[in-house]
Amino acid sequence: MRGFQLSALSALAAWATTASAAPKAPRGLEHGSCVPGLNGLGVRLSADSEIYCPDAAEFDDMTLRWSALGLPTVRAVVVPATEKDVSETVKYANQHDVPFLAYNGFHGATVTLEKMQNGLSINLAKLAGVKVSADGTTAEIQGGTNSKVVTDSLWAAGKQTVTGTCECVSYMGPALGGGHGWLQGHHGLLADQWVSMNVVLADGSIQTIDNDHELMWAMKGAGHNFGIVTSVTTKVYDIAHSNWAIETFTFSGDQVEAVYTAANTHLLDGGDQPVDVIHWSYWLNNPDADPVNPVIIFYLIQEGVDAIDDKYAQPLRDIGPISDEPLSGTYLNLSAWTGIALDSPPCQKLGTANPRFPIYLDTFDVPAMKEVYDQYAAAVGGDSQFGHSIFMFEAYSMQGVKAVDSASTAFAFRGENVLAAPLIIYQPDGPALDQQVEDLGNQLRETLHKATGRDEYRAYVNYAYGNEDNKNLYGAESWRQCKLQALKKTYDPESKFSFYNPVNV
Ligand SMILES: Cc1cc2nc3c(=O)[nH]c(=O)nc-3n(C[C@H](O)[C@H](O)[C@H](O)COP(=O)(O)OP(=O)(O)OC[C@H]3O[C@@H](n4cnc5c(N)ncnc54)[C@H](O)[C@@H]3O)c2cc1C
Numbered sequence: 180m181r182g183f184q185l186s187a188l189s190a191l192a193a194w195a196t197t198a199s200a201a202p203k204a205p206r207g208l209e210h211g212s213c214v215p216g217l218n219g220l221g222v223r224l225s226a227d228s229e230i231y232c233p234d235a236a237e238f239d240d241m242t243l244r245w246s247a248l249g250l251p252t253v254r255a256v257v258v259p260a261t262e263k264d265v266s267e268t269v270k271y272a273n274q275h276d277v278p279f280l281a282y283n284g285f286h287g288a289t290v291t292l293e294k295m296q297n298g299l300s301i302n303l304a305k306l307a308g309v310k311v312s313a314d315g316t317t318a319e320i321q322g323g324t325n326s327k328v329v330t331d332s333l334w335a336a337g338k339q340t341v342t343g344t345c346e347c348v349s350y351m352g353p354a355l356g357g358g359h360g361w362l363q364g365h366h367g368l369l370a371d372q373w374v375s376m377n378v379v380l381a382d383g384s385i386q387t388i389d390n391d392h393e394l395m396w397a398m399k400g401a402g403h404n405f406g407i408v409t410s411v412t413t414k415v416y417d418i419a420h421s422n423w424a425i426e427t428f429t430f431s432g433d434q435v436e437a438v439y440t441a442a443n444t445h446l447l448d449g450g451d452q453p454v455d456v457i458h459w460s461y462w463l464n465n466p467d468a469d470p471v472n473p474v475i476i477f478y479l480i481q482e483g484v485d486a487i488d489d490k491y492a493q494p495l496r497d498i499g500p501i502s503d504e505p506l507s508g509t510y511l512n513l514s515a516w517t518g519i520a521l522d523s524p525p526c527q528k529l530g531t532a533n534p535r536f537p538i539y540l541d542t543f544d545v546p547a548m549k550e551v552y553d554q555y556a557a558a559v560g561g562d563s564q565f566g567h568s569i570f571m572f573e574a575y576s577m578q579g580v581k582a583v584d585s586a587s588t589a590f591a592f593r594g595e596n597v598l599a600a601p602l603i604i605y606q607p608d609g610p611a612l613d614q615q616v617e618d619l620g621n622q623l624r625e626t627l628h629k630a631t632g633r634d635e636y637r638a639y640v641n642y643a644y645g646n647e648d649n650k651n652l653y654g655a656e657s658w659r660q661c662k663l664q665a666l667k668k669t670y671d672p673e674s675k676f677s678f679y680n681p682v683n684v
């Protein structure tokens with residue numbers, strides 16, 4: 180987006196000259212030469228909006244996605260400057276029978292996105308900003324605001340709310356699937372904080388909805404399916420603790436059973452993990468530590484302290500890690516510590532395919548963890564072409580999530596304590612390789628699934644590969660499926676929002 184902002188400035192100068200020559204109604208800035216083919220969309224948009232055609236210099240940058248798999252294709256990028264511009268763009272697309280898709284942080288990675296071909300990218304970058312209410316209990320967040328901007332803006336005002344942990348994604352992308360974040364143990368998911376929102380529906384109409392509106396249920400967990408959110412009002416809180424501590428352990432793969440036995444006993448605690456404790460682990464190659472097999476990076480995080488309490492850290496220290504590094508700082512340090520800050524590798528667009536195969540777990544089944552480690556190490560260890568992969572296990576505290584009535588949102592998986600997902604990173608090289616990766620991901624997920632004893636595995640929609648079914652993503656209960664499908668028929672009868680893990684009717 181950096182290139183885009185610079186070029187937008189120079190384009191503005193060009194606009195100033197043409198504007199005086201042609202005293203027409205305000206219209207969006209047009210870059211490149213698809214615009215005649217777009218048949219007058221520009222004249223329907225506000226003066227600060229922009230349209231980029233494939234021959235515009237900025238186009239490639241503005242359509243480059245984080246994961247180079249299952250890619251949508253774009254005939255033009257529309258950058259609305261107002262909510263009404265979003266509405267006009269959707270109406271225009273409908274009139275001309277052109278598919279459209281919201282582009283926000285560009286990190287959506289489900290292969291279902293490939294179904295959008297030759298469509299309009301509705302780039303929400305100009306709908307950005309955060310405003311705390313006069314009484315300090317809520318904030319209005321514009322639909323295209325980046326997650327770090329939300330965190331930093333609130334922090335500057337002495338406030339915080341539940342946001343995604345990663346600095347490079349949008350606020351809204353995670354939230355529409357429920358949304359996991361550092362503060363969920365206190366307050367619930369991102370979407371649980373919502374008071375009201377403005378949304379452009381499939382027919383282009385603008386609706387304001389609150390928690391009494393039937394659509395709000397669907398927005399909280401299956402929201403990508405129902406509209407384009409232009410702004411949301413969310414609860415915010417005074418900063419409870421500014422200090423946070425982390426202890427980062429590196430274990431070798433042969434310690435996998437000991438590590439997760441300790442995590443079950445001393446951290447997860449039968450689903451009652453202390454609200455101030457979070458742990459994540461990444462299985463990845465670190466040739467300095469082990470040239471053959473992936474190591475286990477274990478992040479143990481605690482809020483309100485400058486060093487992790489011994490009662491949580493000592494059982495892990497006792498296993499004998501390869502390394503053990505404690506750090507302390509503030510809430511704002513967490514993303515850099517866990518490798519998901521703006522300048523961390525997972526935030527870069529490197530041209531790799533980055534599919535995940537998510538599954539929610541109640542607990543770590545130790546024999547299954549051992550089995551899946553061995554499968555993963557055999558596939559990604561050493562000089563494998565999948566050698567940059569990361570197997571993620573995220574164990575946030577859950578009190579706030581479990582306190583919300585499960586029936587009250589489309590997000591269906593409030594009982595689960597661990598979000599697991601292999602992220603297989605590779606250079607794309609055709610369908611045969613993609614299939615090999617999909618088979619590997621399915622196998623790893625199935626190993627964990629078998630140990631849950633459940634018929635259907637449960638998967639986080641925002642990590643989905645795109646081969647999951649609606650029960651996997653939105654809950655197997657028939658009432659959930661019926662309710663979702665009924666709302667889909669009412670609000671999006673022609674399935675305009677059908678590219679991101681669609682609700683099938
Ligand atoms: C490095 C990394 C870290 C992550 N960390 C977290 C995390 O901490 N917590 C978490 O819950 N998830 C996390 N995720 C997953 C994340 O929720 C999804 O990748 C999400 O799709 C990213 O949204 P985006 O706006 O960046 O991507 P985009 O590709 O721009 O958006 C994804 C989809 O969301 C929809 N969409 C986006 N904005 C809007 C809007 N305003 N209105 C309507 N629809 C919209 C569109 O359908 C779009 O296709 C992470 C992903 C990555 C890659």
Ligand SMILES: *[C@@H]1O[C@H](CO)[C@@H](O)[C@H](O)[C@H]1NC(C)=O
Nearest residue numbers: 506507508509511512515516
């Ligand atoms: C925390 O972040 C601040 C600001 O970026 C930085 O100066 C400091 O070094 C960080 N602390 C740690 C321990 O990483």
